[in-house]
Amino acid sequence: xxxxxxxxxxxxxxxxxxxxxxxxxxxxxxxxxxxxxxxxxxxxxxxxxxxxxxxxxxxxxxxxxxxxxxxxxxxxxxxxxxxxxxxxxxxxxxxxxxxxxxxxxxxxxxxxxxxxxxxxxxxxxxxxxxxxxxxxxxxxxxxxxxxxxxxxxxxxxxxxxxxxxxxxxxxxxxxxxxxxxxxxxxxxxxxxxxxxxxxxxxxxxxxxxxxxxxxxxxxxxxxxxxxxxxxxxxxxxxxxxxxxxxxxxxxxxxxxxxxxxxxxxxxxxxxxxxxxxxxxxxxxxxxxxxxxxxxxxxxxxxxxxxxxxxxxxxxxxxxxxxxxxxxxxxxxxxxxxxxxxxxxxxxxxxxxxxxxxxxxxxxxxxxxxxxxxxxxxxxxxxxxxxxxxxxxxxxxxxxxxxxxxxxxxxxxxxxxxxxxxxx
Amino acid sequence: xxxxxxxxxxxxxxxxxxxxxxxxxxxxxxxxxxxxxxxxxxxxxxxxxxxxxxxxxxxxxxxxxxxxxxxxxxxxxxxxxxxxxxxxxxxxxxxxxxxxxxxxxxxxxxxxxxxxxxxxxxxxxxxxxxxxxxxxxxxxxxxxxxxxxx
Numbered sequence: 001x002x003x004x005x006x007x008x009x010x011x012x013x014x015x016x017x018x019x020x021x022x023x024x025x026x027x028x029x030x031x032x033x034x035x036x037x038x039x040x041x042x043x044x045x046x047x048x049x050x051x052x053x054x055x056x057x058x059x060x061x062x063x064x065x066x067x068x069x070x071x072x073x074x075x076x077x078x079x080x081x082x083x084x085x086x087x088x089x090x091x092x093x094x095x096x097x098x099x100x101x102x103x104x105x106x107x108x109x110x111x112x113x114x115x116x117x118x119x120x121x122x123x124x125x126x127x128x129x130x131x132x133x134x135x136x137x138x139x140x141x142x143x144x145x146x147x148x149x150x151x152x153x154x155x156x157x158x159x160x161x162x163x164x165x166x167x168x169x170x171x172x173x174x175x176x177x178x179x180x181x182x183x184x185x186x187x188x189x190x191x192x193x194x195x196x197x198x199x200x201x202x203x204x205x206x207x208x209x210x211x212x213x214x215x216x217x218x219x220x221x222x223x224x225x226x227x228x229x230x231x232x233x234x235x236x237x238x239x240x241x242x243x244x245x246x247x248x249x250x251x252x253x254x255x256x257x258x259x260x261x262x263x264x265x266x267x268x269x270x271x272x273x274x275x276x277x278x279x280x281x282x283x284x285x286x287x288x289x290x291x292x293x294x295x296x297x298x299x300x301x302x303x304x305x306x307x308x309x310x311x312x313x314x315x316x317x318x319x320x321x322x323x324x325x326x327x328x329x330x331x332x333x334x335x336x337x338x339x340x341x342x343x344x345x346x347x348x349x350x351x352x353x354x355x356x357x358x359x360x361x362x363x364x365x366x367x368x369x370x371x372x373x374x375x376x377x378x379x380x381x382x383x384x385x386x387x388x389x390x391x392x393x394x395x396x397x398x399x400x401x402x403x404x405x406x407x408x409x410x411x412x413x414x415x416x417x418x419x420x421x422x423x
Numbered sequence: 424x425x426x427x428x429x430x431x432x433x434x435x436x437x438x439x440x441x442x443x444x445x446x447x448x449x450x451x452x453x454x455x456x457x458x459x460x461x462x463x464x465x466x467x468x469x470x471x472x473x474x475x476x477x478x479x480x481x482x483x484x485x486x487x488x489x490x491x492x493x494x495x496x497x498x499x500x501x502x503x504x505x506x507x508x509x510x511x512x513x514x515x516x517x518x519x520x521x522x523x524x525x526x527x528x529x530x531x532x533x534x535x536x537x538x539x540x541x542x543x544x545x546x547x548x549x550x551x552x553x554x555x556x557x558x559x560x561x562x563x564x565x566x567x568x569x570x571x572x573x
Contacts, residue, residue: 362462362487362551363431370427379463392463392485421431422488 011088013095014308020317026402028053028309039372042407047192047220047351047398048376050245052306059305060247063298071297072271072288086297089304090287096307097237098228099254103286106253106260107300111219112142114238114253115186117290118215119146121263122236123184129155132181134174134212136198137163137388138191141381143217147186156183163388167194167343175206182212189221189237193380193396194343195326195351197221204233213259219243219251223400224322224349226315235259241299245401246306250299253290260286267292310401318401322350325399329408336415342394350399353380356415358422361393367421368395371414430541430548431488438492443499444481451479457558457570459550464490468558475505482555489548493539494555500535506563512536513556519543520552 026032029051034041043051063085069078071086087102094102108114123146127133133147137160151158159182161174169187178185185207190197204214213235221227223244229237236259241250255263265272265283269292274282283289310318329352333339338357356364365377376396379386386392397411448454448469456467464486471479480501482494501509515532520542522528528540542552554570561570 360487360491362464363489366430366545366548367427378461383463386463392465421428422436 011308014312016314017312020313020321022321022402022404025313026404028055029402030054032402036372036374037370039370042371042373042410044397044399044403044407044411045374045376046223046400046403047243047380047396049242049248050223050400051402052245052247053309055309056246056302056306059302060298063301067301068298070294082297085301085304086295089300089307092304092307093252096227096311097222097239097254098230100230101257104254104257104260106255106287106290107295108238108251108253109249109296110242110251111217111238111240112251114236114251115142115215115217116146117253117266118186118236118238118255119150121266121290122213122259123147123150124154125264127151127154127156127183130181131156131183132159132177132179133157133184133186134159134161134177134182134207135186136161136169136188138167138169138194138196138198138382138385139186139188140192140217140219141383142219143186143188143215144384147184157181160384161187163196163385166345167191167196167385168345168347169196169198169203171199171202174203178206178210178212180210182207182210184215185212186215186217188217188219190218190224190349190351191343191382191385192220192351192398193353193382193385193394194345195348195353195398196343196345197225197347197349199347200232200234208233220349220351223310224315225319229254241303241306244303244306245309246303247299250296250303252303257286260290263290265292266290269293271295313401319349321401322399322403325403325405325408326350326352328405329397329399329411332408332412333415336412337419339415342389342391350403352397352399353394354396355391355394356418356422359418361395363422364395364415364418367418368411368414371410371417373397373411373414375411427545430545432538432541434538435488435492438495439488442482442491442495444502445483445495446481447483448479448481453562453565455558455562455570457554457561459486459490459554460571461550462487464551464554466490466494466555466558468494468555468562470559470562475507477501477504477506477509480559486554487551489539489542489551490554493552496536496539497555497559501559509559509563513560516556517553520549 031051069082071083090105091102093105207214215236216234218237219240222239237254239252242248272284272292342353361377451469452472453470466484469481480498
């Protein structure tokens, strides 16, 4: 443990690297040099979770080796160090998504908890009988179930914006569904199952025009494309740390300060109060009102470090790199006999979801695994999307910043093997 | 790890492509629905009984090669068996697919279900192989709630 790590001096805003060099940055991820079943690991399951660079892993260890103390509690040195690092990470998250102030960043366990927080603390007091919540047909279960349960409880209605065969929201249908009864519009920014990038800015403008608030599930967009919450204009934006090269168990809810101020707490307990008597409690200021109990301190700090890493690379360059791979992958996969892409939106992020004539997705995943290729097979926690296309499951290869065209080539070769086995 | 080719034996691929007894039974004495929520597999098992003897068993649904082949094979071996024999067979089958890779398989007890022995080298596929059997048990016992492997 160096003295520097225990000092209160915080890292400056990371400088952008001169170039985006994928071969160089691959060396930052030791797991990419490991083998699976005797074959080099080809990791194409980034929509499920991403690998972690050593700076993130080091941040977790450094915290426990030299910085561990509870935050916002003691007057002693270590508590101050831990608090500074924790709040510094919050500030870095603010910068990453261009929020106005860092109190608009609330730490959660993940995107799921972030969405549940909005449903509980904003939705529950604001929804009444006959009100409507709009979601799209391509939502992850985590952006369906909180609203479904809440609507049942409140006598409100859950309305679903249909999608077309390519996997795009049908905006005319959205316009038709939107009314003064619409209180909340909850949409995914990038679909985990299809890769579609939704026109969130346009959705926000239209929803705001009828007085609805907009909740964006950004779990799959924040790791892959630049995010500017003020440009998007959304009221809430949920993110998942482990999908953006950070640790598991930590996520973020961005909320506009005016919305957060008016909301009821999510959980109650320590750290979220100003004063407590048995008669009355005064809740703490933002964002602490929503952070009851000792938080995932080291997770937040390490996620801040992951975001530093992403800012050094430049999210515009990450997006461009992954887009080039997506185009290459789409072309290559379309050349595989009997393969059909699911999700062919014009605006798309790095998700290659597909089915094969001869083999079930689960069998495809098994044979790919034997080639060292890690993909996801299943319904991707988005069963309504699968139902929309009459499928039980797809195989999904999802890209990350460290993937290369060579990874896609191995995938294609492995898929030819699937065809051989099931011919 | 074993080669997947050992898992996808020709017999299994044949059952997947041309499943036996792949139809609904209407009317039937018993039926049950089973799901594997992990991968979306879903089967319905239909049974007709003649006293203690299974006179007819069919299935419908969709799933991976292993789950479908296992369901198909199951229907071919259960017909004509008593309930006690059927339960014993499931026990032997379950023992085979969950056994350690280097242990001996009781070939006499499992009979033609032996072709699914490769499943034990791929523990994640055990649920695929046993889904139809769990659903069959539920049908036999008249459970109304769908069976889930999770």
